[in-house]
Amino acid sequence: MVAPIPTGLTRMQHADPKDFPCDICGTTDAVEVPHVREYTGGQPIHICTRCGFVYVKARRSAAAIADEWSERIYGSGYTALLPAVRARLTFVAAFMAEQLGGLRSKRVCDIGAGEGVFLDMIRQPEYGAEVYGIEPSPRNCARMAGLGIAYFTGTIEEYEERGAPGGLFDIAVIAWTMENCQSPRAMLAAAHRMLKPGGHVVVATGSRILVPFKKPLHYYLGGRYLGNRPADDHAFRWSAQTLQAQLAVAHFTVQHANRYIDHDTLCMIASPRDPREKIPWTGDDYRAVQHFFERWHAETNAYYPESVGDAAPRVVQAV
Numbered sequence: 001m002v003a004p005i006p007t008g009l010t011r012m013q014h015a016d017p018k019d020f021p022c023d024i025c026g027t028t029d030a031v032e033v034p035h036v037r038e039y040t041g042g043q044p045i046h047i048c049t050r051c052g053f054v055y056v057k058a059r060r061s062a063a064a065i066a067d068e069w070s071e072r073i074y075g076s077g078y079t080a081l082l083p084a085v086r087a088r089l090t091f092v093a094a095f096m097a098e099q100l101g102g103l104r105s106k107r108v109c110d111i112g113a114g115e116g117v118f119l120d121m122i123r124q125p126e127y128g129a130e131v132y133g134i135e136p137s138p139r140n141c142a143r144m145a146g147l148g149i150a151y152f153t154g155t156i157e158e159y160e161e162r163g164a165p166g167g168l169f170d171i172a173v174i175a176w177t178m179e180n181c182q183s184p185r186a187m188l189a190a191a192h193r194m195l196k197p198g199g200h201v202v203v204a205t206g207s208r209i210l211v212p213f214k215k216p217l218h219y220y221l222g223g224r225y226l227g228n229r230p231a232d233d234h235a236f237r238w239s240a241q242t243l244q245a246q247l248a249v250a251h252f253t254v255q256h257a258n259r260y261i262d263h264d265t266l267c268m269i270a271s272p273r274d275p276r277e278k279i280p281w282t283g284d285d286y287r288a289v290q291h292f293f294e295r296w297h298a299e300t301n302a303y304y305p306e307s308v309g310d311a312a313p314r315v316v317q318a319v
């Protein structure tokens, strides 16, 4: 019998997180993101010293992280119906359609479909896609049911354990979801398996490591809407180089990338390759990533001196 766990940090401890190696290169050598603990209530986030990937080492189970999103975050005011969230999904729909010659009659699976906002968008006459959602939150799935969208309730791991009931797809979309899973490799492996020959995976994220920052660091690391939450709610942050690397080690080659340097979204469209094929990748110099966060911290501190330091979680909620 497991007692109810009232808050995120308590729940994280209860769920017994384990340390993971770098999800791109597989090594454990890493340094902490400079000043990170001032923003996260003392929780570390690491930079891999071999490939520069920014990731949270200590993570709960995939189901515990999915449950956190389903029950606590979606239940606390976050919704994909927010205008800013709809705007970024609108961009991804248009970018996909433009690069892939339209979406009409294509079967599209949204991994981490949330409330079905993206799928509802691309099934409209403008795009005409056939849509399917995989989503762990029963509440979000009930909303998809109300919209008449086909779905599977569960994590991507559970979806595969049940024999991947959605069948094969032309496009697998992972939009603002791979940051919030336990294993990007496992998620991309599932995407690889669900694609028809000639299919594509679309990954969209707001991470953009090494791109000049457009918001203060406490918005990025501190959980602007959510206050002091477990770091593994958002365990991965990519640059264009490390996202290409993440896709390469999952046997995908990048075909299209958006103009992420002047946009707040990084979106890549990639094709599956034979797993025996070795796809080249480079990653980032971890010292450049360290410097990036040093500068971001210094500028945040200069403009928002009240928002960093020991008082970060309290002040962040007031921003």
Ligand SMILES: [Zn+2]
Binding pocket: 022, 023, 024, 025, 026, 027, 048, 049, 050, 051, 052, 053
């Ligand atoms: Zn690495």
